[in-house]
Amino acid sequence: MDIPHSITGKTRIIGVIGEPVTHSRSPQMHNAALAEAGLDYVYVPFHVAADAVSEALNGFLALNVVGINVTLPHKQSVIPFLTTISREAELIGAVNTLTFTDGQIHGENTDAPGFLRSLEEAGANIPVDEDVVVLGSGGSARAIVVALALAGVRSVVIANRTTSKAVALAEELSEKIFGDNKQANFADSAPDNDTDPKHQTKLIGMGLQDSRLPNAVNGSALLVNTSSSSMDTSIPLLINPDWLQQNTTVCDIVYTPPMTSLLIAAEKKCRIVGGIGMLVHQGAISFQRWTGVEPCVDRMRKTLT
Numbered sequence: 317m318d319i320p321h322s323i324t325g326k327t328r329i330i331g332v333i334g335e336p337v338t339h340s341r342s343p344q345m346h347n348a349a350l351a352e353a354g355l356d357y358v359y360v361p362f363h364v365a366a367d368a369v370s371e372a373l374n375g376f377l378a379l380n381v382v383g384i385n386v387t388l389p390h391k392q393s394v395i396p397f398l399t400t401i402s403r404e405a406e407l408i409g410a411v412n413t414l415t416f417t418d419g420q421i422h423g424e425n426t427d428a429p430g431f432l433r434s435l436e437e438a439g440a441n442i443p444v445d446e447d448v449v450v451l452g453s454g455g456s457a458r459a460i461v462v463a464l465a466l467a468g469v470r471s472v473v474i475a476n477r478t479t480s481k482a483v484a485l486a487e488e489l490s491e492k493i494f495g496d497n498k499q500a501n502f503a504d505s506a507p508d509n510d511t512d513p514k515h516q517t518k519l520i521g522m523g524l525q526d527s528r529l530p531n532a533v534n535g536s537a538l539l540v541n542t543s544s545s546s547m548d549t550s551i552p553l554l555i556n557p558d559w560l561q562q563n564t565t566v567c568d569i570v571y572t573p574p575m576t577s578l579l580i581a582a583e584k585k586c587r588i589v590g591g592i593g594m595l596v597h598q599g600a601i602s603f604q605r606w607t608g609v610e611p612c613v614d615r616m617r618k619t620l621t
Contacts (some may be wrong), residue, residue: 322338323358323405323536324356326356327356327357327358328346328356328357328358328380328382328383328491329357329358329360329379329381329382330346330357330359330360330381330382330383330501330606331343331359331360331361331362331381331384331385332356332359332360332361332362332384332385332386332387332457333344333362333363333364333369333384333385333386333387333390334361334363334364334374334386334387334388334389334390335363335364335365335366335389335390336363337361337362337363337364337387338361338363338385340361341595341620342359342361342385342387342599343359343360343361343400344383344389344619344620345595345599345616345619345620346359346595346599346603346616347359348445348525348615348616348618348619349600349603349612349615350607350609350610352612352615353607353609353611353612355607355609357382357606357607360449361566362384362414364394366389366390367485369390369393369394370397373394373397373414373421376414376416377416377419377421377533380416381416382415382416382607383413383414383415383416383602383605384413384414384416384604385412385413385414385599385602386411386412386413386414387412390569391410391411391412391455392410393409394411394414394423394559395411395423397421398411398414398421398422398423399420399421399422399540400420400421400422400423401422401423401424402423402424402425404424404425404428404429404462404466405423405424405425407462407466407489407492407493407574408425408427408428408455408458408459408558410425410455410456410458410459411423411424411425412424412425412426412427412598412602413425413426413601413602413605415605415606424605425459426513426561426597426598426599426601426602426605427456427457427460427463427468427594427598428460428462429463429597429598429601430594430595430596430597430598430599430601431459431460431463431569431594431598431599431602432463432467432596433593433597433601434589434593434594434596434597435538435565435567437593437597438589438593439447439587440463440565440567440587440589442467442469442563443464443469443537443538444467444468444469444538445468445469446469446470446538447469447471447472447473447532447535447536447537448464448465448469448471448472448473448536448537448538448539448540449471449473449475449529449532449533449536449538449539449540449555450472450474450475450539450540450542451475451476451524451539451540451542451543451554451555452474452475452476452541452542452543453474453476453478453481453482453485453521453539454542454543454608456542456569457474457485457542458485458489460540460542460569461474461485461489461519462489462493463468464517464538465489465493465517465519466469466493468515468517468518469538470515470517470518471517471518471520472486472517472518472519472520473518473520473522473528473529473532473536474486474519474520474521474522475521475522475523475524475525475526475529475532475554475555476521476524477523477525479521479522479523479526480612481521482521482522482523483521483522485521486519486520486521487521490516490518490519491518493517494516494517520532524554524555529555529559530556530559533555533559533560533564534561535561536564537563538564538565538566538567539555539563539564539565539566539567539582540567540568540569540606541554541566541567541568541569541570541576541578542569543570543610544570545619546568546570546576546577546578546579547570547573547576548577549577551577553577553578553581554578557578557581557582560582560585560586561585561586562585562586564587565586565588565589566578566579566582566587566588566589567586567588567589567590567591568588568589568590568591569591569594570591571590571591571592571594571595571620574590574591574592574621575590576590576591592617592620592621593617595620596613596616596617596620597613599616600613600616
């Protein structure tokens, strides 16, 4: 882990909690950005057991820690201890960024705006008023579906091995996002920038074997894989790449390896977007929240490649 400078009594602390947390690449990414910016901060990984979340958060408050990233398995368990939570994080049902201010804890989720930034960085337009397919129904899928629905896509098909999970997620998010006729706007990554929705995105859940899926993929402007299965080239792809059209952008949020089996299969005829961009941009948003300084995204990315 690169420490930006000598640590003194004036050095401010940020970090990440998880169980385990030794695998996290956030410390190297953030400490490199801190060094680049010349900021007197240090980013530290903290192993926090599942039954010690409350004690950890109280300790961070007592120690004047500035902010903490949250990784598995704590993204949901921190929520009851928050003073405030962004609407986006509430909709997603998970928090990955905490900010400690004046004895209060604010929680938000930077995965959703980080994902949208990664698309824009890759030159892929956010598919407003177009159709999208998302593979998987876990925590990352929740964040991405929320981001896309609130950005104003026409429809999102959520396809999962277990049909009931995809259907339940589509129904839940549709009610949570549009039930009160409100829509957040991630365009500037503002944590609490609510606007009236231009229209209601149609969310559809289905199984991977559903006969409607080939047409959904064929007609999509964007296909996003959130399943870890694409890490292993020995595992069959979740979709047939022949279903893809040339004007479809294919994104895989898996970043190890950088070129997953899905991206390899799609790159000959589609624009492809890897997962490192989302990882970097969600971290960059957290960094700016805590320090007030926009980090060097390229410097953060170099630590991961």
